[in-house]
Amino acid sequence: MAFENGHFTTSSASTAVAQFHLLTNVSKPTWVAVGTQVPVPTQVALQTLVPAVTRFHDPEPCIQDSSVTLETQSAPKLHQGYTRLPNSILMSIASGRLIRSEMQVLLVIARFTISFQKRHAPLSKAVLERQTGLRGPAVLQAITTLEAKGLIEKIPGDQHRPNQLGLVFDDEWDFFGKPRTEKPKPTWVAPGTQVPPPTQVGTATPAWVPPATSPLVAAAT
Structure with a gap:
């Protein structure tokens, strides 16, 4: 059946179906292949664990941190007590030979060495910067x-150890404030030299002396 000139007319079934699709604009159905299945995701067992990353302890950074450790341990005592300075260092400061940054670094080195009875102390650039307020280039130039x-004097460090810094003392200056006791030098004896044993002196036997004769006895005789 078709609608023409205001009247419905009869047509074949195929023509009617074709006209119906044109009027309704129905899309063709999508064909899905039979047997196509979506794979089920594999379940991970609960016992499967990712191995932990093994962290190896490197002892070398601890050596590098010795400068910071010294600073931290000394912090409560840095503003207490007194520090003895050798006169050579004191007069170098008083004479105007040093500029301000050099005096600051010199006094910090004295504080971390003499006060703790150490000849050298591990003092990195970062520690000297914090203690003096100077920038890195000024600290290095002062050193x-x-x-x-x-x-x-400086004992150079490396990538694992900071520099060791200490003062240069005069020979007569006592570092620890204790009297120096010089050990006697051992007497050198030539090899093969033997001291002969002392000769014993014999004791002489006193001779017998007859007693003196009395004069009266002599006259009677």
Whole structure:
């Protein structure tokens, strides 16, 4: 059946179906292949654990941190007590030979060495920066100048150990404040030299002396 000129007319079934699809604009059904299945996701067992990452302890950074450790342990005592300075260091400061940054670094080195009875102390650039308020280049320049002037000595460190810094003392200055006791030098004896044993002196036997004769006895005789 079709609608033409205001009247319905009869047509074949195929024509009617075709016209019905054109009027309703129904899309063709999507064909799905039979047997196509979506795979089920594999379940992970609860006992399956990711192995933990093994962390190896490197002892070398601890050595590098010795400078910070010394600073931390000394912090409560840095503003207490007194520090003895050798006169050579004191007069170098008083004479105007040193600029401000050099005096600051020199006094900090003295504080961390003499006060704790150490000849050298691990003092990194970062620790000296915090204790003096100076920037890194100024700290390094002060260390170089003080070393060139013969006021401090440096034991170079490496990537694992900080520099060891200490003052240069005069020979007559007592570092620990205790009297120095010099050990007697051992007497050198030439090899093969033997001291002969002492000769014993014999004791002489006193001779017998007859008693003296009385004069009266002699006259009677």
